[in-house]
Amino acid sequence: MSNLRIINLTKKFNEVLAVDNLSLEVADGEFVTLLGPSGCGKTTTLRTIAGFCYPDRGEIFFGDKIMNNVPPNKRNTAMCFQSYALFPHMSVWDNISFGLKMQKIPRQDQKKRISQVIGMLGIEGLEKRKPGQLSGGQQQRIALARAIVTEPKILLFDEPLSNLDAKLRVQVRVEIREMQKRLGITTIYVTHDQDEALAISDRIVVIDRGHIEQLGDPYTIYRNPETSFVAGFIGLANIYEGTIVAKDGSRYTVEAPFGKVVIVSEGQKIPEASKTVKFVWRPEDMKIYTPGAPNRVKGKILQAVFMGNITDIFIDVQGNKMRAQTDESRKLIAGDVIEFSIPEDAFSILRR
Amino acid sequence: MVSTDSITKTPLHLIQARRKRHFYLLLMIFFVIVQILWIGIPILMAVMWSLVDPENPWSYPNLFPPSFSLAQWKYVFNYTNIGRALRTSYSLAPLAVFLSLVLSLPTSYVLGRKKIPGKKLFMLVVLLPIIMPGMVVALFLSRVFTAFGLSQTFFGLVLAHTLMSMPYMIRVMTTSFQAIPQDVIDAAENLGANTFVKIKDIFLPMIRPGLLAGMIFAFTVSIEEFNLTFIIGTPTFETIPTILYSFMGYNFIRTNASVVALLMMTPNIIMLFIVERFLKSDYLAASLGKM
Amino acid sequence: MKEKEISPIDILMLIPGVGFILLFIGSSIFLTLVQSFGLFSITGKSEFTLENWKAILQAKESMDSLFFSLKMGLLSSVGTLVVAFPIALFFRKGGTGKGILGSIIKVPLFIPALVAAFLILNLISYHGLVNTVLMRLNLIDEPLRMLNDKFGWGVVFIQIWKNLPFVLLIVMAALASIRDDTIDVAKNLGAGYWSVLFRIYVPLAMPGILVSMILMFIKAFGDFPICSVAGPVYPSSMAGRMQIMATIYQEWDQAAVLGVIIIVTAFIVIWAYSRFAELFKGEV
Numbered sequence: 001m002s003n004l005r006i007i008n009l010t011k012k013f014n015e016v017l018a019v020d021n022l023s024l025e026v027a028d029g030e031f032v033t034l035l036g037p038s039g040c041g042k043t044t045t046l047r048t049i050a051g052f053c054y055p056d057r058g059e060i061f062f063g064d065k066i067m068n069n070v071p072p073n074k075r076n077t078a079m080c081f082q083s084y085a086l087f088p089h090m091s092v093w094d095n096i097s098f099g100l101k102m103q104k105i106p107r108q109d110q111k112k113r114i115s116q117v118i119g120m121l122g123i124e125g126l127e128k129r130k131p132g133q134l135s136g137g138q139q140q141r142i143a144l145a146r147a148i149v150t151e152p153k154i155l156l157f158d159e160p161l162s163n164l165d166a167k168l169r170v171q172v173r174v175e176i177r178e179m180q181k182r183l184g185i186t187t188i189y190v191t192h193d194q195d196e197a198l199a200i201s202d203r204i205v206v207i208d209r210g211h212i213e214q215l216g217d218p219y220t221i222y223r224n225p226e227t228s229f230v231a232g233f234i235g236l237a238n239i240y241e242g243t244i245v246a247k248d249g250s251r252y253t254v255e256a257p258f259g260k261v262v263i264v265s266e267g268q269k270i271p272e273a274s275k276t277v278k279f280v281w282r283p284e285d286m287k288i289y290t291p292g293a294p295n296r297v298k299g300k301i302l303q304a305v306f307m308g309n310i311t312d313i314f315i316d317v318q319g320n321k322m323r324a325q326t327d328e329s330r331k332l333i334a335g336d337v338i339e340f341s342i343p344e345d346a347f348s349i350l351r352r
Numbered sequence: 353m354v355s356t357d358s359i360t361k362t363p364l365h366l367i368q369a370r371r372k373r374h375f376y377l378l379l380m381i382f383f384v385i386v387q388i389l390w391i392g393i394p395i396l397m398a399v400m401w402s403l404v405d406p407e408n409p410w411s412y413p414n415l416f417p418p419s420f421s422l423a424q425w426k427y428v429f430n431y432t433n434i435g436r437a438l439r440t441s442y443s444l445a446p447l448a449v450f451l452s453l454v455l456s457l458p459t460s461y462v463l464g465r466k467k468i469p470g471k472k473l474f475m476l477v478v479l480l481p482i483i484m485p486g487m488v489v490a491l492f493l494s495r496v497f498t499a500f501g502l503s504q505t506f507f508g509l510v511l512a513h514t515l516m517s518m519p520y521m522i523r524v525m526t527t528s529f530q531a532i533p534q535d536v537i538d539a540a541e542n543l544g545a546n547t548f549v550k551i552k553d554i555f556l557p558m559i560r561p562g563l564l565a566g567m568i569f570a571f572t573v574s575i576e577e578f579n580l581t582f583i584i585g586t587p588t589f590e591t592i593p594t595i596l597y598s599f600m601g602y603n604f605i606r607t608n609a610s611v612v613a614l615l616m617m618t619p620n621i622i623m624l625f626i627v628e629r630f631l632k633s634d635y636l637a638a639s640l641g642k643m
Numbered sequence: 644m645k646e647k648e649i650s651p652i653d654i655l656m657l658i659p660g661v662g663f664i665l666l667f668i669g670s671s672i673f674l675t676l677v678q679s680f681g682l683f684s685i686t687g688k689s690e691f692t693l694e695n696w697k698a699i700l701q702a703k704e705s706m707d708s709l710f711f712s713l714k715m716g717l718l719s720s721v722g723t724l725v726v727a728f729p730i731a732l733f734f735r736k737g738g739t740g741k742g743i744l745g746s747i748i749k750v751p752l753f754i755p756a757l758v759a760a761f762l763i764l765n766l767i768s769y770h771g772l773v774n775t776v777l778m779r780l781n782l783i784d785e786p787l788r789m790l791n792d793k794f795g796w797g798v799v800f801i802q803i804w805k806n807l808p809f810v811l812l813i814v815m816a817a818l819a820s821i822r823d824d825t826i827d828v829a830k831n832l833g834a835g836y837w838s839v840l841f842r843i844y845v846p847l848a849m850p851g852i853l854v855s856m857i858l859m860f861i862k863a864f865g866d867f868p869i870c871s872v873a874g875p876v877y878p879s880s881m882a883g884r885m886q887i888m889a890t891i892y893q894e895w896d897q898a899a900v901l902g903v904i905i906i907v908t909a910f911i912v913i914w915a916y917s918r919f920a921e922l923f924k925g926e927v
Contacts, residue, residue, distance in 0.1 A: 051830075069364075069369060071830070072831055073830045076833075079828065081824045087829070379733075384743065394762035398761070401765065455663050463657070477661055480668045489671050492671040492672070493667060493670070518663065600757075601871075617754055617755070620754060
């Protein structure tokens with residue numbers, strides 16, 4: 001029994017299609033991230049789940065109850081905003097207790113639950129302060145406390161870490177994930193940051209222009225992207241199209257613009273009749289050529305950027321541009337000729 | 353599993369949503385109609401009263417005047433001091449605007465761009481003409497004027513109108529001056545601009561919207577000013593407000609009052625459209641709201 | 644925007660604006676105060692006395708006027724707020740038609756107070772439109788006395804009509820400063836319509852609400868023309884009584900006492916505001 005079901009969700013804003021026939025099922029206790037660039041419809045979807053946005057078409061189910069006409073204050077979801085949205089005129093304690101007050105929970109129980117959550121998030125001692133007197137990280141934790149103390153059925157996050165500095169972001173995202181695992185609340189998390197999505201999700205939903213590009217766990221999304229959008233949005237990608245010259249089960253010999261490659265693909269299957277194939281591989285999969293290695297590629301270095309632990313290289317292979325990343329320690333300079341090899345299973349076949 | 357009655361009827365939640373939308377639309381239409389009546393009927397009544405034919409007087413229980421004529425307008429212009437009042441009002445206003453502009457500019461510059469100790473106090477003082485109840489100021493300022501021979505003089509009236517315009521002028525211009533980023537000034541200086549150039553090419557153009565807004569406020573304030581003009585000016589001088597007041601007092605002639613009321617209103621309504629079209633209404637809220 | 648340090652020229656530049664206002668307002672308030680105690684009297688001798696204060700405070704007419712003006716101030720400010728607040732909330736959402744509605748609502752702002760008084764006067768007079776319509780609809784047997792009535796309803800109505808856009812603008816600006824996120828999160832945590840209204844909207848809009856209420860109160864409390872035209876014959880407003888005292892009875896000293904009372908009331912209201920505003924401090 002899935003906890004959350006979105007069926008054919010469509011939403012238009014002034015002639016612009018924000019969400020286009022989106023369907024999704026989320027299991028109980030799952031941490032699902034909606035990932036995509038700005039304006040792709042992920043926030044609109046989130047707000048529809050929360051009840052702030054009314055669908056033009058489609059249904060939202062919590063369990064087997066249809067939620068479309070249930071107002072946001074009766075949905076038992078809890079949302080954390082990018083701006084934290086703490087009540088500026090209330091103390092930290094009053095902020096956290098707000099949801100419990102709305103649920104008419106008796107004072108004694110309120111106290112117990114709030115103290116527990118404060119302990120869990122490490123924000124003791126701030127109870128009497130007002131939001132304006134707190135740092136960004138503290139405000140974020142209080143927003144979180146305020147959400148989880150109400151024991152919601154679904155926890156929603158709208159880019160909660162965007163306003164924090166990089167180091168804090170990494171720290172807090174881990175805290176969020178740990179806490180979610182401990183409490184087991186179904187969580188929908190919206191972000192445009194691919195690192196965040198990969199680090200903390202059970203499943204990632206990659207969204208572009210209102211529709212789902214690909215759905216899957218982080219490993220699959222990264223190693224087996226199905227579209228060039230997904231390949232390019234998460235991690236770095238070299239994308240090419242080539243003609244199929246030979247085929248042996250799931251082993252394809254492809255004539256690409258830069259030469260012949262052999263692709264072994266367990267993921268996407270190519271339709272029998274197809275003559276061409278679009279494929280991608282990641283720069284970090286390219287290894288400096290050693291004799292006997294598969295898929296030998298030779299080119300001239302256009303630019304080599306030494307970044308400490310890796311070197312980022314742009315090469316020209318017979319007029320085709322390619323990007324590689326290697327941890328080889330020797331110094332590489334522009335103008336040098338270099339040879340790489342690409343493992344046969346490093347490729348992913350794209351369907352568009 | 354969507355709750356429907358049958359396969360052909362629309363789902364309940366869509367019906368509910370539609371009802372909600374219709375409700376808001378109806379509410380909106382209701383509001384607009386109420387507003388139009390609320391604002392329109394008073395104005396319409398005044399228009400109708402000004403057009404009453406003296407041959408066919410309009411009285412209860414008629415809902416409309418039996419016939420229309422421009423007789424009242426002719427009467428007011430020929431037999432009352434409306435011409436004089438118009439001249440006085442419209443010669444006072446530009447002078448008051450000019451004087452308040454000249455006096456306000458330096459003050460607004462300092463208040464907007466410099467760190468003055470006790471700035472809050474100064475801003476409060478600037479607001480005094482608005483806060484202080486008008487009739488009190490009118491009565492006792494007139495005594496001060498009398499002592500200095502300014503009572504019942506045109507110059508005295510100019511001073512009085514300037515006084516009432518200045519709070520608005522200063523507030524709006526202070527906001528304008530404040531809004532100029534210091535970086536722009538620094539850049540100009542860095543490129544060699546002296547004080548004269550700074551004023552001419554940087555400050556003046558950048559405060560122009562505020563300047564215009566302030567001038568429109570000041571003009572409107574002067575045209576509408578009653579309390580001080582009534583005490584200091586009458587009976588030697590009459591302005592449109594004072595003459596309207598006289599038509600509403602002991603000799604309440606509704607038809608005369610209607611004509612004058614409309615005369616008084618029209619330039620203001622024109623101002624309304626100018627303000628709405630060319631200036632942002634943020635100025636209004638900003639200058640009044642930030643207390 | 645950096646503010647540079649001050650120089651003596653800056654102080655000098657303050658003088659035209661601030662000095663002008665201070666000079667004229669200051670002298671008139673000074674004279675009011677001082678004349679109330681019998682000094683600078685134009686008629687008769689000039690000496691410090693409390694006679695004028697005694698005369699005014701003991702006169703029933705003065706107390707009736709004071710009470711009347713307070714009533715007008717309170718009813719006008721509260722009445723306008725009660726009408727303006729729902730409209731401001733409605734406007735907060737934006738949407739179709741709000742533009743036209745906004746322009747129409749703003750019209751009374753640009754109509755001078757006296758003209759507004761006249762326009763409404765026309766409608767609510769004994770033989771005016773409102774009475775005619777109500778009689779035709781058989782809702783009343785006799786015309787209502789809404790103008791120059793003892794209570795002052797005519798005045799209150801005119802004040803609300805004239806000042807609605809003014810209060811509306813300020814309250815709308817106050818509501819606009821409330822972030823949508825804050826409202827959304829309150830709803831998300833379970834707050835129903837009334838909870839959101841009283842726990843979020845009202846407290847956060849309070850500074851704007853207070854400002855508009857104070858300005859309206861002072862204006863309505865110290866009003867002269869509207870009360871004189873549409874108000875009851877007795878009691879007159881404080882300002883009306885003061886004006887008659889001064890210009891008709893030539894009792895300037897007693898008029899000064901009334902003037903001081905008016906000014907003091909205005910200051911008390913402003914002081915109460917700054918105290919009250921402290922309670923609602925919460926900027927973010």
